[in-house]
Amino acid sequence: MRQRRGLRLITLTTDIGSAYAAQMKAVLAHRVPPGSVVDLAHDLRPHAIGEAAFLLRAMAVGFPAGTVHVAVVDPGVGGRRAPIAIECADGSTLVGPDNGVLMPLADALGRPRAFRIERTNLHAAPVVGTTFDGRDLFAPVAALLAEGVGASRLGRPIRPHKYALPVARRMRSGAHGQVLHEDRFGNLVTNIPSEWIPAGTDRVRLGFGRDPARTLLLVASYERLGKGRAGLLPSSFGLLEVAVAQGHAARRFRATVGHTVTVGWPTRSSASRT
Amino acid sequence: MRQRRGLRLITLTTDIGSAYAAQMKAVLAHRVPPGSVVDLAHDLRPHAIGEAAFLLRAMAVGFPAGTVHVAVVDPGVGGRRAPIAIECADGSTLVGPDNGVLMPLADALGRPRAFRIERTNLHAAPVVGTTFDGRDLFAPVAALLAEGVGASRLGRPIRPHKYALPVARRMRSGAHGQVLHEDRFGNLVTNIPSEWIPAGTDRVRLGFGRDPARTLLLVASYERLGKGRAGLLPSSFGLLEVAVAQGHAARRFRATVGHTVTVGWPTRSSASRT
Amino acid sequence: MRQRRGLRLITLTTDIGSAYAAQMKAVLAHRVPPGSVVDLAHDLRPHAIGEAAFLLRAMAVGFPAGTVHVAVVDPGVGGRRAPIAIECADGSTLVGPDNGVLMPLADALGRPRAFRIERTNLHAAPVVGTTFDGRDLFAPVAALLAEGVGASRLGRPIRPHKYALPVARRMRSGAHGQVLHEDRFGNLVTNIPSEWIPAGTDRVRLGFGRDPARTLLLVASYERLGKGRAGLLPSSFGLLEVAVAQGHAARRFRATVGHTVTVGWPTRSSASRT
Numbered sequence: 111m112r113q114r115r116g117l118r119l120i121t122l123t124t125d126i127g128s129a130y131a132a133q134m135k136a137v138l139a140h141r142v143p144p145g146s147v148v149d150l151a152h153d154l155r156p157h158a159i160g161e162a163a164f165l166l167r168a169m170a171v172g173f174p175a176g177t178v179h180v181a182v183v184d185p186g187v188g189g190r191r192a193p194i195a196i197e198c199a200d201g202s203t204l205v206g207p208d209n210g211v212l213m214p215l216a217d218a219l220g221r222p223r224a225f226r227i228e229r230t231n232l233h234a235a236p237v238v239g240t241t242f243d244g245r246d247l248f249a250p251v252a253a254l255l256a257e258g259v260g261a262s263r264l265g266r267p268i269r270p271h272k273y274a275l276p277v278a279r280r281m282r283s284g285a286h287g288q289v290l291h292e293d294r295f296g297n298l299v300t301n302i303p304s305e306w307i308p309a310g311t312d313r314v315r316l317g318f319g320r321d322p323a324r325t326l327l328l329v330a331s332y333e334r335l336g337k338g339r340a341g342l343l344p345s346s347f348g349l350l351e352v353a354v355a356q357g358h359a360a361r362r363f364r365a366t367v368g369h370t371v372t373v374g375w376p377t378r379s380s381a382s383r384t
Numbered sequence: 385m386r387q388r389r390g391l392r393l394i395t396l397t398t399d400i401g402s403a404y405a406a407q408m409k410a411v412l413a414h415r416v417p418p419g420s421v422v423d424l425a426h427d428l429r430p431h432a433i434g435e436a437a438f439l440l441r442a443m444a445v446g447f448p449a450g451t452v453h454v455a456v457v458d459p460g461v462g463g464r465r466a467p468i469a470i471e472c473a474d475g476s477t478l479v480g481p482d483n484g485v486l487m488p489l490a491d492a493l494g495r496p497r498a499f500r501i502e503r504t505n506l507h508a509a510p511v512v513g514t515t516f517d518g519r520d521l522f523a524p525v526a527a528l529l530a531e532g533v534g535a536s537r538l539g540r541p542i543r544p545h546k547y548a549l550p551v552a553r554r555m556r557s558g559a560h561g562q563v564l565h566e567d568r569f570g571n572l573v574t575n576i577p578s579e580w581i582p583a584g585t586d587r588v589r590l591g592f593g594r595d596p597a598r599t600l601l602l603v604a605s606y607e608r609l610g611k612g613r614a615g616l617l618p619s620s621f622g623l624l625e626v627a628v629a630q631g632h633a634a635r636r637f638r639a640t641v642g643h644t645v646t647v648g649w650p651t652r653s654s655a656s657r658t
Numbered sequence: 659m660r661q662r663r664g665l666r667l668i669t670l671t672t673d674i675g676s677a678y679a680a681q682m683k684a685v686l687a688h689r690v691p692p693g694s695v696v697d698l699a700h701d702l703r704p705h706a707i708g709e710a711a712f713l714l715r716a717m718a719v720g721f722p723a724g725t726v727h728v729a730v731v732d733p734g735v736g737g738r739r740a741p742i743a744i745e746c747a748d749g750s751t752l753v754g755p756d757n758g759v760l761m762p763l764a765d766a767l768g769r770p771r772a773f774r775i776e777r778t779n780l781h782a783a784p785v786v787g788t789t790f791d792g793r794d795l796f797a798p799v800a801a802l803l804a805e806g807v808g809a810s811r812l813g814r815p816i817r818p819h820k821y822a823l824p825v826a827r828r829m830r831s832g833a834h835g836q837v838l839h840e841d842r843f844g845n846l847v848t849n850i851p852s853e854w855i856p857a858g859t860d861r862v863r864l865g866f867g868r869d870p871a872r873t874l875l876l877v878a879s880y881e882r883l884g885k886g887r888a889g890l891l892p893s894s895f896g897l898l899e900v901a902v903a904q905g906h907a908a909r910r911f912r913a914t915v916g917h918t919v920t921v922g923w924p925t926r927s928s929a930s931r932t
Contacts (some may be wrong), residue, residue, distance in 0.1 A: 144667055183882065
């Protein structure tokens with residue numbers, strides 16, 4: 111089940127910037143065809159574990175079975191969190207520090223089995239310092255996995271730290287959630303499923319914090335908002351998104367990742383009266 | 385004519401950032417060799433149609449015949465502009481929303497034939513939301529085209545929205561134009577052809593707006609300016625560029641994309657008198 | 659020794675941004691398999707020769723023998739510095755302007771032999787302007803080299819401009835150096851070798867300028883610092899790094915690339931007394 115025709119891909123997701131990521135690619139270039147290494151993102155918000163976990167799942171879940179996904183967003187680099195590899199139901203393997211970033215993707219891919227990477231047997235490149243596991247540990251391990259080595263051969267089974275993305279709470283006519291992602295347009299992606307909103311709703315109340323004080327349009331596309339106008343949309347993640355058409359919602363509302371958000375919508379009966 | 389030896393390339397040009405672009409790559413990874421996908425830019429100025437159209441032409445026009453160019457810079461995403469594919473004289477195909485971004489490239493490649501992408505028959509990936517055509521529509525279509533499917537099989541012919549880059553106006557001893565691009569150094573690339581300036585000219589007058597009040601050096605290279613000095617150069621696009629050597633012209637002149645620019649040069653007779 | 663199995667890689671390192679780099683890739687796409695072109699960085703600090711030289715060495719030195727490394731960080735573009743290609747002991751070739759950026763890498767790879775690129779015989783693409791050697795000169799030359807053409811066939815031998823990274827000065831119980839790199843976290847990588855600090859040292863004095871007025875922790879990993887706390891670490895470059903855990907050292911200390919740094923540590927005798 112783990113084998114694929116042809117190339118086993120390696121994806122790279124980090125917050126370390128292109129120059130450090132290049133050092134990971136140098137290690138990989140010795141072992142795998144360069145075309146098989148796919149940059150997902152190297153400009154993730156520094157040290158933002160939750161947002162990285164959310165984006166890694168969104169980016170990586172669509173890749174072919176058997177892909178090796180390396181994710182290094184690691185405020186504790188060089189510290190005590192174990193380096194791990196997680197093998198999933200479709201033969202994909204996730205590689206990175208055991209700090210939670212891998213877990214939403216692992217849960218989405220299913221049947222995760224995690225192994226602690228025992229460092230000493232796997233150093234394919236000399237270790238120059240102690241602050242760049244991406245280059246010295248995860249890149250050589252990714253090459254091994256892409257060559258077909260099973261994760262179980264990297265070390266002992268480990269129970270990885272649990273990490274789940276925050277789940278929105280549904281209320282009678284609204285929801286209480288969090289901002290999971292601020293994109294480069296300043297759109298704020300929440301963790302509130304778009305499908306919770308009753309069909310036919312075209313206005314919702316919104317607040318950052320507990321009080322949904324503003325009334326905003328709920329639209330199907332940015333275009334419907336009109337330039338500069340704020341509104342809510344079903345995002346491409348299947349989650350509600352706060353946006354300002356051709357503007358910047360994060361600055362408009364002084365909100366970003368981790369902020370609490372409350373959305374209210376009309377109850378069916380009140381909606382039908384409108 | 386449309387066939388190339390070996391690989392048909394797919395280029396990606398967007399303003400959506402690496403994390404969203406990665407989701408397009410995930411779709412493509414199922415269908416084409418990963419080495420055949422080339423990132424051009426994912427950090428274009430958000431929603432800047434004109435600048436994107438200019439840069440797409442400059443970036444993509446040099447690629448081999450038969451390449452599939454996907455461009456998603458789309459303030460109206462999810463709205464009413466049609467998704468289109470444009471087949472050009474050399475067998476290259478352009479894919480994106482019908483908002484003008486593709487047109488200067490299409491015109492440069494010649495003999496464009498546009499087709500509306502009929503969504504319903506082509507969804508190779510499940511549609512999760514309605515705000516990310518790049519992933520749900522254009523990426524699977526690009527894979528089809530790279531596999532050799534002709535654009536005419538994607539849907540009915542369509543007359544795409546006209547869009548041409550603004551053209552500079554030549555005057556008796558000067559030109560009136562616009563800034564098309566601000567690069568990461570703050571250089572301002574105008575739409576005034578460098579060749580309009582008479583040979584031997586070494587000083588020009590420059591103004592943002594109608595009044596070319598400043599006199600600046602016209603030089604062949606940044607080096608000739610001296611650090612911190614502003615001047616005009618023939619840019620690599622064949623267009624006049626306003627630059628500050630090792631400085632930032634956009635901040636110096638408080639000008640950017642879309643701003644009007646007026647350049648004046650000596651008439652031949654007055655130049656010879658100098 | 660110069661031949662490798664299969665693909666000869668081409669790496670690209672620039673400060674020009676993705677849109678200009680894409681034009682280099684267009685030229686390369688005609689001549690080499692797209693998977694053989696590896697982006698190292700296109701977002702280097704504009705015109706920062708010294709930092710580029712430092713990062714190029716760090717990024718490129720780990721690539722396989724025979725790789726072609728193109729580096730375009732060129733404040734004097736179009737000026738008088740010669741375009742050069744440097745062949746090194748392992749068959750790798752470095753391509754770029756003769757402004758020093760290539761030299762630390764050339765010295766690290768060993769036995770550098772430099773040749774002036776004689777422009778006129780090598781233009782594989784039409785020259786549109788005079789300000790983008792990356793596209794018009796270095797990309798076609800890189801393709802030639804990747805095809806196996808020796809650098810000596812590109813032009814006459816040349817003695818390249820000397821350039822070496824600044825070397826730290828060791829003192830009796832400290833060192834005097836410079837900041838070589840500010841990374842995207844704001845960490846400041848100095849040129850002071852980590853190994854100069856006596857084993858067992860856990861506190862050092864630090865100052866930007868001559869006076870090491872602050873006492874900071876010396877730790878093995880960011881995690882040991884605790885969030886928001888400043889300290890020194892052995893960086894992944896084998897050099898001392900000033901960091902603020904999950905913070906921004908450059909802003910905290912108002913220091914960046916090129917700034918002088920003084921570090922003091924206890925002498926062995928005083929250390930043993932503590």
